[in-house]
Amino acid sequence: MLPSSVLPRPAGHAFREYRPLTLLILVVYLVYLPFSGYTKMYYDALDYWFISIYFHHEGSISLLNYHNSLRGYLLPLLLFPFRIVQFYTDVPPIVFGRLLGAVSAAVGFGWLSPALWQVVRGRPEPLGWPRRLAFAALGFVLWRDYFNFTLSDFPALWVLGLGLLLLHRFRGLGWMVAAGACMAAAYNIRPSYLIAAPFFLGVQLLAPYAGTRPRLLGTAALVLGAGLVLGPQWAINRHQFGQNTPVVLSYIKELETNNLYREKMKWGLLHQKLETSLDRSYPDQMLIFRDVAGEQLIRNEHITWFDSYADYFWLVLRQPLVFSKMYAQRLFNGLDVQYPTPYITKIYVSTLGLAGLNYTVWFGALLVVLHTRFRRWPLRQWLVLAVLLVPCLPMLPMSMECRFLLPLHLVLYATICFGWPAQWQPINIGRRQLLTVAAAYLVFVALCFYASASAQATLEFGPRSLW
Numbered sequence: 034m035l036p037s038s039v040l041p042r043p044a045g046h047a048f049r050e051y052r053p054l055t056l057l058i059l060v061v062y063l064v065y066l067p068f069s070g071y072t073k074m075y076y077d078a079l080d081y082w083f084i085s086i087y088f089h090h091e092g093s094i095s096l097l098n099y100h101n102s103l104r105g106y107l108l109p110l111l112l113f114p115f116r117i118v119q120f121y122t123d124v125p126p127i128v129f130g131r132l133l134g135a136v137s138a139a140v141g142f143g144w145l146s147p148a149l150w151q152v153v154r155g156r157p158e159p160l161g162w163p164r165r166l167a168f169a170a171l172g173f174v175l176w177r178d179y180f181n182f183t184l185s186d187f188p189a190l191w192v193l194g195l196g197l198l199l200l201h202r203f204r205g206l207g208w209m210v211a212a213g214a215c216m217a218a219a220y221n222i223r224p225s226y227l228i229a230a231p232f233f234l235g236v237q238l239l240a241p242y243a244g245t246r247p248r249l250l251g252t253a254a255l256v257l258g259a260g261l262v263l264g265p266q267w268a269i270n271r272h273q274f275g276q277n278t279p280v281v282l283s284y285i286k287e288l289e290t291n292n293l294y295r296e297k298m299k300w301g302l303l304h305q306k307l308e309t310s311l312d313r314s315y316p317d318q319m320l321i322f323r324d325v326a327g328e329q330l331i332r333n334e335h336i337t338w339f340d341s342y343a344d345y346f347w348l349v350l351r352q353p354l355v356f357s358k359m360y361a362q363r364l365f366n367g368l369d370v371q372y373p374t375p376y377i378t379k380i381y382v383s384t385l386g387l388a389g390l391n392y393t394v395w396f397g398a399l400l401v402v403l404h405t406r407f408r409r410w411p412l413r414q415w416l417v418l419a420v421l422l423v424p425c426l427p428m429l430p431m432s433m434e435c436r437f438l439l440p441l442h443l444v445l446y447a448t449i450c451f452g453w454p455a456q457w458q459p460i461n462i463g464r465r466q467l468l469t470v471a472a473a474y475l476v477f478v479a480l481c482f483y484a485s486a487s488a489q490a491t492l493e494f495g496p497r498s499l500w
Contacts, residue, residue: 051147052144055139055140062134062173066131066135066181070378071182073126076376077184078181080104082126084101085112096110097268097269102274102283103285104185104281105221105222105224105281106269107222108183108185108221127181131181135180140191141191142173143165149198154451160451168446174373174390176442178376179436182375186223189218189222189223190219190443192215192219193219196214197233213254214258216230225437227280232419232420235413237255238252239411263279294431295338295345298430299336302327302328302330303324303327303331304327305327305491306432308377316494320380320492321432321492322366322492326355345430360429360430365485370387371485372384381497383499383500388482389478392482396474397449401448422440425437482499485499
């Protein structure tokens with residue numbers, strides 16, 4: 034299917050190189066998560082666990098029994114076997130969440146992410162273990178408690194990355210079918226990933242096929258794989274909701290808009306950031322960081338909800354400066370990790386160290402980006418980057434949560450850990466350059482702390498400090 038001169042090294046070679054660190058990460062999470070302070074599932078994680086039983090109804094097990102219109106069927110289906118085991122053993126659900134989370138973190142941080150970077154950047158040898166260890170360490174420090182819970186964010190991103198890896202690493206129509214299934218699975222688990230599909234197809238079309246016929250067959254295989262995953266969703270929608278479509282409906286009857294995304298677009302005007310709290314000393318389970326400008330815009334425009342996406346886009350066109358500032362705030366706040374957890378147990382605690390580390394990563398990644406010669410990048414690498422980052426764009430109009438920009442977070446970590454030039458060592462850099470970089474770093478981090486403190490000051494029931 035591909036000429037032998039352009040085929041990458043066998044996948045098994047890279048996996049063997051990455052296996053020891055992957056197993057180490059698995060052990061670290063298995064040891065850490067039981068002592069992370071959580072005893073049960075909450076909110077969205079609990080909802081995913083609960084709806085996984087929908088496939089069982091009145092003694093029968095069938096895909097068509099699934100009747101949740103908000104979430105796709107695939108993640109609940111993957112949880113269903115564990116739900117059955119939990120039912121018969123009475124093991125707390127969070128135990129299964131931790132086991133699955135530890136495997137997810139190990140595979141994603143230990144193998145998938147570095148392997149994907151390796152093949153996309155065309156490196157013949159696996160990345161060195163210090164770089165991979167640094168990447169995994171950042172993931173642990175900034176996101177560790179997410180892996181207690183059966184949330185969709187990491188599984189969707191991992192399966193999307195796996196699809197890209199299959200497009201680069203393997204040959205044969207069977208692997209193309211698997212890649213298409215991965216793209217569709219990522220969408221079904223997290224619908225915002227649908228916007229990545231055209232770029233994903235572009236990555237496949239630009240593969241170095243030996244002729245037009247193999248290229249067309251590869252495309253057909255990709256579509257077939259997507260159909261295998263989306264076909265059951267189509268059948269469920271027809272059977273349960275009378276909708277002849279394979280898309281995730283994202284439908285909630287109680288919402289005035291009948292559409293979750295349009296509802297969140299309205300709330301996105303009011304909130305510049307959103308967090309979820311388990312802290313009983315705080316009067317609400319939601320940490321709402323208010324947007325005064327957005328509140329004023331809603332009053333001036335008499336907005337109740339958006340009847341269509343066109344209504345929202347016309348508003349953006351009428352108020353370009355307001356929305357430019359608003360989206361810049363959302364982008365910063367979505368990257369500004371203050372807690373390594375989706376469910377905050379203590380709100381008013383110092384997060385200075387975590388925030389400082391995060392801003393340092395941004396600065397380092399920015400240095401690498403400025404050093405990168407993008408003109409040498411082939412179009413296929415740009416398309417891979419688009420597959421990973423474009424799904425972040427639909428998140429900007431919403432009430433922002435850090436997990437919504439997870440792909441961008443991991444791209445930044447990979448940029449600094451995997452892309453940092455080996456020759457960038459203090460001994461190889463002149464004193465004047467070091468002083469310039471140090472000064473720029475201090476200014477950058479100071480501005481980040483200022484922007485973050487300004488956002489934290491808008492917390493609805495009492496501003497919080499970073500220290």
